Amino acid sequence: MGLPPGFLRGYNDARGFDHMTAKRYFPATEEENVGISAHEDSNCITFIFQDDVGGLEVLNDGDWVPAEPVDGSIIVNIGDVIQVLSNDKLKSAMHRVVRKPVHRHSFAFFFNLHGDKWFEPLPEFTAKIGEPPRYRRFLYREYHQLRVRNKTHPPARID
Numbered sequence: 673m674g675l676p677p678g679f680l681r682g683y684n685d686a687r688g689f690d691h692m693t694a695k696r697y698f699p700a701t702e703e704e705n706v707g708i709s710a711h712e713d714s715n716c717i718t719f720i721f722q723d724d725v726g727g728l729e730v731l732n733d734g735d736w737v738p739a740e741p742v743d744g745s746i747i748v749n750i751g752d753v754i755q756v757l758s759n760d761k762l763k764s765a766m767h768r769v770v771r772k773p774v775h776r777h778s779f780a781f782f783f784n785l786h787g788d789k790w791f792e793p794l795p796e797f798t799a800k801i802g803e804p805p806r807y808r809r810f811l812y813r814e815y816h817q818l819r820v821r822n823k824t825h826p827p828a829r830i831d
């Protein structure tokens with residue numbers, strides 16, 4: 673990231689909000705092939721271990737690019753926290769899972785911030801290089817609540 677070695681370990685020193693999920697995606701049907709709809713991860717970094725079925729796709733310049741399974745590899749996803757800390761130098765990837773004709777299994781480890789932690793663009797990516805911050809200061813807990821609220825109560829459309 674261009675930050676001093678060990679920065680992330682020192683800044684993000686509480687592990688209480690990290691979690692791991694094990695997911696099983698059922699085979700696609702003729703009507704339905706959405707595994708997980710398009711989203712960005714809200715955390716710092718996600719590590720994904722997938723089997724050899726495929727289906728994870730990343731949006732790149734308007735095209736969905738498959739993250740092809742590579743034996744023994746781990747997919748590393750930048751999340752929103754790193755996007756904010758780096759003031760957009762590193763982008764949180766939009767991704768989704770498309771279901772295939774067979775079952776798929778994956779494990780995702782979410783390296784999170786503690787809910788009581790503040791995050792905002794760091795001086796290394798703003799004041800020190802003469803760039804304005806693109807984000808305000810967020811409490812991680814508050815940011816999470818905002819994301820959930822926007823999903824469950826999207827802003828009303830003015831017709």
Ligand SMILES: O=C(O)CCC(=O)C(=O)O
Pocket residue numbers: 693695708713720722728767768769778779780
């Ligand atoms: O199952 C996968 O490969 C990705 C899962 C994912 O994007 C997520 O849980 O946020």
Ligand SMILES: [Fe+2]
Pocket residue numbers: 711712713767
């Ligand atoms: Fe994700």
